[in-house]
Amino acid sequence: MxxxxxxATVRRSPFLLILLAWLVPGAGHFTLGKRQKAYVFAGVLPxxxxxxxxxxxxxxxxxxxxxxxxxxxxxNVMAGVPYLVARLFGAGDGVPTAITYEYGNTFMIAAGxxxxxxxxxxxxxxxxxx
Amino acid sequence: xxxxxxxxxxFAAMTxxxxxxxAKETVRDQLRAGLRLFAAFVGGAFILGWxxxxxxx
Numbered sequence: 001m002x003x004x005x006x007x008a009t010v011r012r013s014p015f016l017l018i019l020l021a022w023l024v025p026g027a028g029h030f031t032l033g034k035r036q037k038a039y040v041f042a043g044v045l046p047x048x049x050x051x052x053x054x055x056x057x058x059x060x061x062x063x064x065x066x067x068x069x070x071x072x073x074x075x076n077v078m079a080g081v082p083y084l085v086a087r088l089f090g091a092g093d094g095v096p097t098a099i100t101y102e103y104g105n106t107f108m109i110a111a112g113x114x115x116x117x118x119x120x121x122x123x124x125x126x127x128x129x130x
Numbered sequence: 131x132x133x134x135x136x137x138x139x140x141f142a143a144m145t146x147x148x149x150x151x152x153a154k155e156t157v158r159d160q161l162r163a164g165l166r167l168f169a170a171f172v173g174g175a176f177i178l179g180w181x182x183x184x185x186x187x
Contacts, residue, residue: 040151048144055137103137110141114148121152 057104058094
C-alpha cells in the first residue's frame with residue numbers, strides 16, 4: 001500500500017479499492033476484511049499468470065485495428081502487478097511454435113479476466129451487496 | 131509440462147478455485163462448489179473430446 005494510504009482510507013474510496021484490487025490480486029478483499037478469500041486470490045492468480053509465461057505464452061500488444069488482439073491485450077493488463085513486472089523484465093514475447101503457446105496465452109488471459117471478476121466482487125462487498 | 135490433459139486439469143483447478151471462492155462465503159461451501167466446478171470442467175472436456183473423436187475431419 002502506498003505511503004500515507006491506510007486501510008481505513010481505502011475502505012472509504014471505491015477508486016482506491018479498485019486500483020488496489022487491480023494491482024495486487026486479493027488486496028481489495030484483504031482491505032475489506034475478507035482475508036480467507038484474499039489469500040486464495042493472491043495465491044492462485046499470480047501463479048496462473050506465471051504458468052502462462054512459463055508455457056511460452058505471449059503478452060499481446062494493444063492493436064486497436066485488431067479487436068481480438070486488443071481484447072487479449074486488455075485481459076493481460078487486468079492481471080495487475082504480475083503483468084507490469086513481466087513487461088518490466090521484457091518477458092512474454094511468446095513462442096508461437098511451442099506446443100504450449102496457446103495454453104500459455106489462455107492461462108494469462110484467464111488470469112486477467114478472473115482478476116477483473118475479483119475486482120468487481122470487491123466492489124460489491126464495498127457497496128454492501130454481498 | 132506439455133501434456134494437454136495435465137494442463138487442462140491445472141487450468142480447471144485454478145479457475146474452479148477462484149470461481150468457488152468468489153461465489154461462496156464459507157470454506158465448506160467453497161470446497162463443495164470448487165470440486166463440483168472442477169468435475170464439470172474435466173468431465174465436460176472428456177465428453178466434448180469423445181464427441182469430437184467421432185466427427186470425421
